[in-house]
Amino acid sequence: xxxxxxxxxxxxxxxxxxxxxxxxxxxxxxxxxxxxxxxxxxxxxxxxxxxxxxxxxxxxxxxxxxxxxxxxxxxxxxxxxxxxxxxxxxxxxxxxxxxxxxxxxxxxxxxxxxxxxxxxxxxxxxxxxxxxxxxxxxxxxxxxxxxxxxxxxxxxxxxxxxxxxxxxxxxxxxxxxxxxxxxxxxxxxxxxxxxxxxxxxxxxxxxxxxxxxxxxxxxxxxxxxxxxxxxxxxxxxxxxxxxxxxxxxxxxxxxxxxxxxxxxxxxxxxxxxxxxxxxxxxxxxxxxxxxxxxxxxxxxxxxxxxxxxxxxxxxxxxxxxxxxxxxxxxxxxxxxxxxxxxxxxxxxxxxxxxxxxxxxxxxxxxxxxxxxxxxxxxxxxxxxxxxxxxxxxxxxxxxxxxxxxxxxxxxxxxxxxxxxxxxxxxxxxxxxxxxxxxxxxxxxxxxxxxxxxxxxxxxxxxxxxxxxxxxxxxxxxxxxxx
Amino acid sequence: xxxxxxxxxxxxxxxxxxxxxxxxxxxxxxxxxxxxxxxxxxxxxxxxxxxxxxxxxxxxxxxxxxxxxxxxxxxxxxxxxxxxxxxxxxxxxx
Numbered sequence: 001x002x003x004x005x006x007x008x009x010x011x012x013x014x015x016x017x018x019x020x021x022x023x024x025x026x027x028x029x030x031x032x033x034x035x036x037x038x039x040x041x042x043x044x045x046x047x048x049x050x051x052x053x054x055x056x057x058x059x060x061x062x063x064x065x066x067x068x069x070x071x072x073x074x075x076x077x078x079x080x081x082x083x084x085x086x087x088x089x090x091x092x093x094x095x096x097x098x099x100x101x102x103x104x105x106x107x108x109x110x111x112x113x114x115x116x117x118x119x120x121x122x123x124x125x126x127x128x129x130x131x132x133x134x135x136x137x138x139x140x141x142x143x144x145x146x147x148x149x150x151x152x153x154x155x156x157x158x159x160x161x162x163x164x165x166x167x168x169x170x171x172x173x174x175x176x177x178x179x180x181x182x183x184x185x186x187x188x189x190x191x192x193x194x195x196x197x198x199x200x201x202x203x204x205x206x207x208x209x210x211x212x213x214x215x216x217x218x219x220x221x222x223x224x225x226x227x228x229x230x231x232x233x234x235x236x237x238x239x240x241x242x243x244x245x246x247x248x249x250x251x252x253x254x255x256x257x258x259x260x261x262x263x264x265x266x267x268x269x270x271x272x273x274x275x276x277x278x279x280x281x282x283x284x285x286x287x288x289x290x291x292x293x294x295x296x297x298x299x300x301x302x303x304x305x306x307x308x309x310x311x312x313x314x315x316x317x318x319x320x321x322x323x324x325x326x327x328x329x330x331x332x333x334x335x336x337x338x339x340x341x342x343x344x345x346x347x348x349x350x351x352x353x354x355x356x357x358x359x360x361x362x363x364x365x366x367x368x369x370x371x372x373x374x375x376x377x378x379x380x381x382x383x384x385x386x387x388x389x390x391x392x393x394x395x396x397x398x399x400x401x402x403x404x405x406x407x408x409x410x411x412x413x414x415x416x417x418x419x420x421x422x423x424x425x426x427x428x429x430x431x432x433x434x435x436x437x438x439x440x441x442x443x444x445x446x447x448x449x450x451x452x453x454x455x456x457x458x459x460x461x462x463x464x465x466x467x468x469x470x471x472x473x474x475x476x477x478x479x480x481x482x
Numbered sequence: 483x484x485x486x487x488x489x490x491x492x493x494x495x496x497x498x499x500x501x502x503x504x505x506x507x508x509x510x511x512x513x514x515x516x517x518x519x520x521x522x523x524x525x526x527x528x529x530x531x532x533x534x535x536x537x538x539x540x541x542x543x544x545x546x547x548x549x550x551x552x553x554x555x556x557x558x559x560x561x562x563x564x565x566x567x568x569x570x571x572x573x574x575x576x
Contacts, residue, residue, distance in 0.1 A: 092560075093560055094559070094560060096552055096556040096557065096559060096560070097552065187536050187537060188536075188537045188539075201534060201535055201536070227544055230539070230542040231535070231537070231539065231542075233537055233539070293525075295521075296521065296522060296525065298518075299518055299519045299521050299522050300522065302515065302519065303519055303522070310496065314497075317497075318562055319561070319562070319569050319571055320560070320561060320569060321560035321561060321562075322560070322562070323562070324562035324563065326572075327572070329572055329573075329574075330571060330572045330573075330574050331497070333571075333572050334497045335497050335498060335499045336499065338496075338497050338498050338499075339498055339499040339500075342498070344504075347496075347498055347500070347508075348508065348511060348512070348515075350496045350498065351489070351492045351493060351496050351498065351508065351512060352512060352515060352516075354492050354495050354496040355484075355488075355492050355512070355516075358492070358495060364523075365519065365522075367532055368522050368523070368527060369519075369522060370532030370533055370534060371527035371530040371531070371532050371533075372522055372525060372527060373532070373533040374530050374531055374532065374533040375525070375527070375530065377533055377536065408514075409511050409514075409515060410514050410515055410518055413515075424536075425536065426536030426537060456536075456537070
């Protein structure tokens with residue numbers, strides 16, 4: 001049996017029945033990495049030796065994750081293990097502490113740290129300072145981003161599941177483009193302690209998995225209030241697996257007209273409309289809704305995210321940790337360090353944010369964007385008065401060719417057009433596979449994602465709908481040929 | 483439109499050095515993005531409260547109780563330059 005193909009709950013069952021040993025599981029996953037990683041390049045660091053060394057300790061924890069190899073995006077601090085953020089700035093950074101989300105994954109075995117767009121800024125992983133990750137379905141295409149390494153590692157079966165982070169779609173968009181399940185929790189649901197900050201009012205950690213059940217399982221483990229993150233919400237955490245398998249008869253599914261736009265890929269539109277039809281056949285009630293400020297989301301996001309980034313990344317000054325490049329005086333040292341340590345996209349966003357926050361422009365850009373954020377948030381509040389879940393495409397198109405958008409930042413930014421509003425409003429959303437688009441010339445078909453958006457702290461509802469859809473379809477069973 | 487002089491100014495504020503040959507590229511890229519952002523001005527936002535945060539948490543307090551923290555040797559381990567228990571930086575005062 002190819003153990004590496006399985007998800008968390010399937011491996012757990014085999015381990016509990018003693019049909020396989022924990023060492024079999026590690027052997028399977030690391031031999032899979034050895035055979036496909038050269039093609040996919042999902043990881044910055046593979047932690048194979050440590051995984052075997054730690055296995056006994058992991059099993060002693062005796063948890064649901066005991067002995068199960070997971071991949072972690074390389075912007076989450078793992079104590080004693082290099083954490084780079086895919087940046088030259090942190091190329092040799094070894095965190096002296098563990099972040100909260102990963103410390104809650106008690107018993108898991110780290111398979112490795114996955115590649116991302118530098119500081120999570122990007123939609124293709126092409127902004128990694130080290131290498132570009134490939135889409136396992138078609139190696140000439142990008143896996144999405146910024147959690148492209150985590151999504152590709154899950155799709156290529158180089159791990160059993162993974163964690164990513166999502167600031168404007170960075171879990172959901174790569175999950176959609178790689179044909180796996182990605183969930184961005186409600187803002188405040190999962191602690192950000194130890195997540196290297198990009199835009200603090202938007203960043204959120206979440207699971208990238210092979211199926212919806214595993215997503216719920218990981219949500220049970222990583223969620224909950226944390227005194228070390230003052231923005232983490234002091235709300236109780238339900239059992240997210242409890243709603244799985246419940247029927248969705250009478251569930252009201254909002255379909256926002258603003259998410260089916262001219263210029264979007266027809267195959268994506270058709271697949272998502274078919275998915276809504278499938279939900280309807282399961283008893284859900286589709287209702288057209290409007291989120292009228294959708295077209296302003298990308299502009300709002302790039303003002304706010306860049307502003308927060310320019311402030312957060314001021315800490316990389318060559319003094320406390322990370323790269324230092326000497327100069328003739330202190331200011332010169334700062335400038336040389338930051339010029340050498342940051343890549344072009346990070347510089348672009350720092351400058352954009354600095355400009356938006358600078359004297360004379362603050363009101364016109366930053367404050368204006370904060371006000372539009374209020375309008376976007378109200379759109380969702382209004383829609384959720386009449387529906388339980390909102391269904392949209394996760395991305396406007398399937399995975400694009402490497403290099404296709406690198407010259408034009410604005411074009412790249414627009415690939416987040418359907419995911420960004422969710423972060424601005426702080427609501428949870430999940431992407432599940434809902435079809436494949438065939439390509440010309442016999443090339444492999446490419447996955448399409450359905451996004452289901454929920455009310456604040458109602459992850460169980462989107463998980464319930466996603467699970468009902470998944471169980472009624474076969475998309476999640478397909479795997480790329482590698 | 484962002485001009486070369488502005489790119490230099492913003493870079494300075496951002497503590498970045500932009501090589502001469504990249505300045506034109508940043509001018510046009512930043513101009514394009516800012517031009518796109520101008521669409522926000524089509525919206526009348528008079529009287530709309532700004533949102534800085536989506537969940538209603540204010541003044542999060544914790545008990546004034548000491549808890550373990552990183553020992554200096556650990557906190558300093560990633561420092562590019564250090565001496566004893568201190569970070570070392572280039573001389574600031576003449």
